[in-house]
Amino acid sequence: MKEHLTISTATDLLRLGAEDIIFITSDGNYSTFMLAYGNSHVVTMQLGQIEKLIKQQLEYEGAKYIRIGKSLIINSDYIQYINIPKQQLILSDGKMNSYSQTASKEALRQLKDLIDKTIK
Amino acid sequence: MKGKTDINENEIRVIGKETHDGDKRMSTHTIVTIVLLALTAVVLLAILLMRNRAPMETASDLTDTEEGLFEGTAYDIDDEWYENIDSTQGSFVDIIDTVVDGLSLTIYTPYNTLPELFVGEVDETDPSILLCTQAADLRRDNGKILGAYVYRGEPLAWELSKRGYCAIIDGKTTVGVSDNSPLFEDAIEHKGYFFRQYALVDNGSAVRNNPENKSLRRALCAWRDRICIVVSHDRILMNDFSYALETLRVRDAIYLVGSSYAHGWVEDRDGKRSFFSEHSQHRPKNTNYILFKKK
Known part of the structure; x- marks a missing residue:
């Protein structure tokens, strides 16, 4: 059965298919979910709280999600390109949307190592 | 002490369960935690013992506050010039050329102006705009x-890409450096403005940044009790620009879009407009500016 991440506040409820989330970025108390097919949702929640929800609600599906530094969580299924010297990480839904994110060289090196391990 | 959920920019972590032997890994983590706690306790104990043995060095024992002959001293713009500005004479931009650390700079200080951000095609014929530059x-x-x-209280973008920020709330401009500024929310609440850029100076200290190209540089600075814009005359390294601002004793500074294509202008006290750059044929629709308008 398809797993969902549900974010429920006093006034609204957001339910997202775990496999539809490409990445989540944050600025302070606001976090933006970028979804496959190009739509996005903003929630008033810090990235640490979202990380907690992913851990609680998405058991093994949650292993696809990787926290990179303070302001980014990615779904590793959507990683298309990593360039460590340029500090560039491109996530793509394989159709029409691709998103370029920056991260530290060290974080990208670790991410690349992690992905490399899954190939073998 | 670093909490369990803390993470720095050089770290990554897988969030969910990677394999079904998670419990086994948990026990490894517990052992590591216990070992770390034990080590911390030993180090703390050692520090406490050392403190009890060695007499504390007092401030009066230290002599390294004296300045050496060849040590660089902070550059100072003539105080007389600064204090002699009559800030009661309506809206104007004070312009001063200077050389700091061998770099030619111009400092634009607006007085009695209304700051705001603007997104889109800015009206170059608007007589109320005294100072305008891309943000x-x-x-x-x-x-x-x-x-x-944040544009007039409406958030247009959310991500944290740079640590420097500028908030304009109720006509007051604040420049600072922080990962997480409550002024973002305040700007939304008070129909204000907020944007992020590279941090150049944080609390009086230059901040090093990655860009290694030479370009015309601009900065928005909190300097003395004023907000000003500093522009380099030549193409220079961003880090050299930061150190020049530090020498200038700027308290906090963030970068503004530079290069010879970045749009902007200033109107001097005689009403003469000077453009910062060549006119660009095409400017993307989200090109945005910080403006200082006449009151």
Whole structure:
């Protein structure tokens, strides 16, 4: 059965298919979910709280999600390109949307190592 | 002490359960934690013992506050010049050329003006605009504004891409450096403005940044009790620019879009307009500016 991440506040409820989330970025108390097919949702929640929800609600599906530094969580299924010297990480839904994110060289090196391990 | 959920920019972590032997890994983590706690306790104990043995060095024992002959001293713009400005004479921009650390700079200080951000095609014929320069950068991939941005209380972008920020709330401009500024929310609440850019000076200290190209540089600075814009005359390294601002004793400074294509102008006290750069044929629709208007 398809797993969902549900974010429920006093006034609204957001339910997202775990496999539809490409990445989540944050600025302070606001976090933006970028979804496959190009739509996005903003929630008033810090990235640490979202990380907690992913851990609680998405058991093994949650292993696809990787926290990179303070302001980014990615779904590793959507990683298309990593360039460590340029500090560039491109996530793509394989159709029409691709998103370029920056991260530290060290974080990208670790991410690349992690992905490399899954190939073998 | 670093909490369990803390993470720095050089770290990554897988969030969910990677394998079904998670419990086994948990026990390894517990052992590591216990070992770390034990080590911390030993180090703390050692520090306490050392403190009890060695007499404390008092401030009067230290002599390294004296300045050496060849040590660099902070550059100072003539105080007389600064204090002699009559800030009661309506809206104007004071312009001063200077050389700091061998770099030619111009400092534009607006007085009695209304600061605001603007997104889109700015009206070059608007007589109320005394100082105008591009503010936040745009993303290469989709042309959207890079980093958190609030425009007249409406958030247009959320991500944290740069640590420097500028907030304009109720006519007051604040420049600072922080990962997480409550002024973002305040700007939304008070129909204000907020944008992010590279941090150049944080609390009086230059901040090193990655860009290694030479370019015409601009900065928005909190300097003495004023907000000013500093512009380099030549193409220089961003880090050299930061150190020059530090020498200038700027308290906090963030970068503004530079290069010879970045749009902007200033009107001097005689009403003469000077453009900062060549006119660009095409400006993306999200090109945005910080303006200082006549009151």
